[in-house]
Amino acid sequence: MRQGLAFGRRQPSSSNTKLDLLTLRNFLWQVLETRGFTQPLRDYILADRPYFGICLGMQTLFEASEECPGVAGLGIIKGTIKGFDSSAPLSVPHIGWNGLLMQKHTKLIQAIRPQELVYFVHSYRAIPSPEAAPWALTLTTYGTNFISSVHQGRVLATQFHPEKSGSTGLRILRTFLENFESMEVDASDGLWRPIAETRVSKRVIACLDVRSNDEGDLVVTKGDQYDVREAAVAGAGEGREGIRGAVRNLGKPVALARRYYDEGADEITFLNITSFRQGVLDDLPMLQVLERASEQVFVPLTVGGGIRGYVEPSKGEGGKEGGRTWSALEVAARYFRAGADKVSIGSDAVTAAEEMIQRGEKTGTSAIEQISTRYGRQAVVVSIDPRRVYLPGPEACPAGHTPLELSEPSGPNGETWCWYQATIKGGREGRPIDAVRLAHACQELGAGEILLNCVDMDGQCRGFDLVLVRAVRAAVTIPVIASSGAGKPQHFSEVFNKTGVEAALAAGIFHRREVEIDAVKRHLKEVGIPVRLAMASPGPV
Incomplete structure (x- = not known):
């Protein structure tokens, strides 16, 4: 099996973990820090090792997030993850199927057909910036444009969930697994038509x-x-109630x-x-x-x-409560x-x-x-x-x-x-x-x-x-x-x-x-x- 690292939303492995006042990001970062994984993970990614991050796995690549003030990210990509604009007429979380605006050409073009949609569910997003531009693979529109996936070398991460994006998402995962050694393709393929924005579907x-x-x-x-239940069946015999x-x-x-x-x-x-x-x-x-x-x-x-x-229900002897x-x-x-x-x-x-x-x-x-x-x-x-x-x-x-x-x-x-x-x-x-x-x-x-x-x-x-x-x-x-x-x-x-x-x-x-x-x-x-x-x-x- 090829060696690589996929990093996304994970559920706590034990119901006894003390998380009452922690968000999932805090919990995840606490695990990485206390087990000594933070620096090895950063070194792994900076060494251009295979990495596929999903949702939180993409946001963690940035320096910080408004969702968890005071909790540092990996700092691989410059910038802070921010919440959607509360003054905009948007429903938050952003939940649903939305499109992708390709910013550079990789073999993912062969996996994502023009105008195809992927599934999002999130309340915070990465805002495009000159510092993050070298990483931005796709943008998506929800109010304004946000970075919906990033890519450099053998590192790929998505804000959307490919595992919940039907056949499109499965093709994205398969393309990465089969091509992470070299994701670049000729920019003149002509498969993608430029569009100004995407629309979230109903x-x-x-x-x-x-x-x-x-x-x-x-x-x-x-x-x-x-x-x-189907209509009741009349009972047979005098005085018998219907079944x-x-x-x-x-x-x-x-x-x-x-x-x-x-x-x-x-x-x-x-x-x-x-x-x-x-x-x-x-x-x-x-x-x-x-x-x-x-x-x-x-x-x-x-x-x-x-x-x-x-x-x-009690399973002890004597029917004790x-x-x-x-x-x-x-x-x-x-x-x-x-x-x-x-x-x-x-x-x-x-x-x-x-x-x-x-x-x-x-x-x-x-x-x-x-x-x-x-x-x-x-x-x-x-x-x-x-x-x-x-x-x-x-x-x-x-x-x-x-x-x-x-x-x-x-x-x-x-x-x-x-x-x-x-x-x-x-x-x-x-x-x-x-x-x-x-x-x-x-x-x-x-x-x-x-x-x-x-x-x-x-x-x-x-x-x-x-x-x-x-x-x-x-x-x-x-x-x-x-x-x-x-x-x-x-x-x-x-x-x-x-x-x-x-x-x-x-x-x-x-x-x-x-x-x-x-x-x-x-x-x-x-x-x-x-x-x-x-x-x-x-x-x-």
Whole structure:
């Protein structure tokens, strides 16, 4: 095997590592320093040894980062990593598929076709400068241009994630492994057309609701407003109650995930609606789903359902209580190790937001805070499941809630006003907090994205709830994923054009092949919305 060094995001190897107040960069640098690796790593790179850095592995090459004041970088490249401009109308983190502006010619040109897209997820970036110019291989536009990859000799590093960039990313990795001894090529190849800027594409996400059926097998299911069983079967015999219908089975999780990857899904989300009832870390089938999916699906994977702290059932004699307590951070770490890139938090996020609002301050103990502190806010998605509470008029809205006017009479008595009540436990229990306030509170706690569902629209195929989506999108500065209600490609263009969300998610229409992912993306491209087309197809300019 060829000798080299790949340096990217790594998960802590032990749950006992003291990281409560450390970012991942601090932790990584602490390990390098305490184990005496810093100077050998610097010497290794300066000696032009093979090195491929990903995300943090690129930022570490610079002198410093605003993300971690006082923590020095390797100093191989002059400059400081800085956060995105908070005054610009940008959602941060920068999450999604974006393009590359080639600054010099290497054999990577043969791996990255013109206008092809790669996957980014970050809040800090390297700003172009005369000092960094000799290293800059590509730039990418998000507000302004930033350095998205660097290269000199046998050293290559990317801000984007090739391992999550589908076939494009795999070609980049293969090209480096096969050609790192000599990456330079003739600058007159003419493959790349000069363009002024790139555009981040809108994401189309496939969601798989996963649960155990009555036989104990994990299946992908879907129902209208969270009812995932087929119609009940009438009971036989006088006085016998009807038998519950079987769990609706729309396919096997790994097979469907692979299908959606092949069809061009930008991300795939697994929502375990069984919620790990037998114990989070004992749910080996779901862990195996993630492990097997990550071996053949090279786009980001999100897992949700039961990402929370819990007490392990006692296994001692006599049924004594007091099994081991697992923190939400330890649970999330197990799923990251199984292949998840993000975790989605639902009911616990509502509870944490309510507690923060009541206290008037953060405690640092919620699942959102723990996981975002350790892994970065881009690793935390908060799933919000509100339902409409209809009002005769805005004046009837309870204090502290946001009254919203609907586009048409929708309530049982023709009401055109409502507020959106947050729910927990899969939409079964309402809470005294509205979706708009909840989204803002979750952002403050450390969420990196909002997955916004609507109980009233789920499974209806009449389109996304534009009133709800628009209100939440305006309340936060992190990306928002619209969910619930899609029934045709036009619903996707409608939600992108009328709300400005960064992504839209669907489930049942994709599972049943009522709408194909490719049909959605081609429609978006036809109406001028930037989107990544599947595999070999070119992306937006």
